[in-house]
Amino acid sequence: MSNLVLIGAQWGDEGKGRIVDVIADKVDVVTRYQGGSNAGHTIVIDGETIILHHIPSGMLREGKLSIIGNGVVVDPGVLLDEIERLRSAGYVVFDGNLKLSDRAHVVMPYHKDIDLAREESLGNIKIGTTGRGIGPVYEDKVARRGIRVSELIDKESLEKRLRSVLEEKNLYLTKVLDREPIDFERVYGEYTQYGEELKPYVTDTSMLLNDLISAGKRILFEGAQGVLLDVDFGTYPYVTSSSAGAGGACTGTGVSPTKIDHVFGVVKSYTTRVGGGPFPSEVSGELGLKLREYGAEYGSTTGRPRRCGWFDSVAVRYSAKLNGISGLALTKLDILTGFEKIKICVGYEYNDEILTNFPSSVEVLTNCSPVYEELGGWEDELSNLAKYSDLPPQARAFLDKIEETTGVPIFVISLGASREQVIFLKELFS
Ligand code: IMP
16 A cells, blocks of 8 residues: 655645646546645646646546545536546546545635635735635535535535525625625526536545555545645645645545555745745845746736745745655756756744744744855756756755755656656655
8 A cells, every 4th residue: 555645845836736747657546635726736748738726637647536535625617617628638537537525515606706805805914815715615614504516416405505505695795795695596507507517426535535445546645735825834814724734635535544655745946925925935026036937937726926935944844744744846946047046945033033943923924034055056957857967966956955954855856847857866655
């Protein structure tokens, strides 16, 4: 048995989809366990870019089973669109290779309206959400007034549930948020149609996963967002509303922690963040813009420009400890070509003290100054290199410094967006 969780160890957008795609050929099943259409996992195959929001990135590997677990919040219109786009790109998607949990919660139109209205009212202290209704749908799940996939596919249950929930939602939308009410008939009609189209994929995925594990199949749990956006351990309240860390893999799929063998983290060679909230190693001015332009750092779900900065070892070490990360996949090393100096953040200075542990306080994180170690840059183009020994010495020194300051070995590096542009440094399963 060798089941593994792959998570983002920064603020998301580390290139998880790309790494899942590379290692999916070593597993039988890929399952998502949290997040929803806020995620945008980008994979480039033969020059064609595919962005997945709900469907695990393993779908792009023939013969793999893709599972959308109970912890994912599903926007049915977006999911159906995703299936259609995959089909028109030549992929076979059917009820034999895609399964959707009957316990997953459904994103409804009022969740998106509430998300957007709340963000608007927060002005310059807004979270900077993706506007996909993620916070409100998880809120309803915990408050026990959510609508699950099992109800979506059962017209009578949907009718009962939607009528009672809409009564409250419409009061909130009109009286508190000053928005238009939502029409029952319109939503019921639209969502019963979605239910019919999705029904063939729906099953009890927790039982399915446990049976597959008993049969000796290898499972890859694909995280979305990143540890620093985790609702418990991220830079709260500037976080998403789910457990993006490894713990979420158990609650979000119904698989016991005793069945998980490894946790790997994906990190970018620098740091990016989209949306509001603290970011100690953020770089402003020309250098920040250069990182954005070189790395094409624009959100794959919303198109927003990402904030950019240097690699932050304090943050990644924290992510690694919390999640038991035993190996790092480092992406976008090629982007650092052409920088005279490269910095790694190794501490935060706050009130004349050097902090080496990631603080919980947004106040501290906002007002601390990064302490950097500076390394020499390189001019060599990396994208076509095939071996570790081909890397310029400065790039190797950079990798060594990341391993030393995070305490985690790097098992793979990526030097470009296509499948071939990776170099494995260590065996994935030992
Ligand atoms: P929400 O998940 O849409 O509620 O957004 C909450 C915060 O998480 C915002 O700062 C978003 O920009 C950020 N976020 C959500 N999903 C992603 C992602 O997939 N990548 C990067 N940031 C994300």
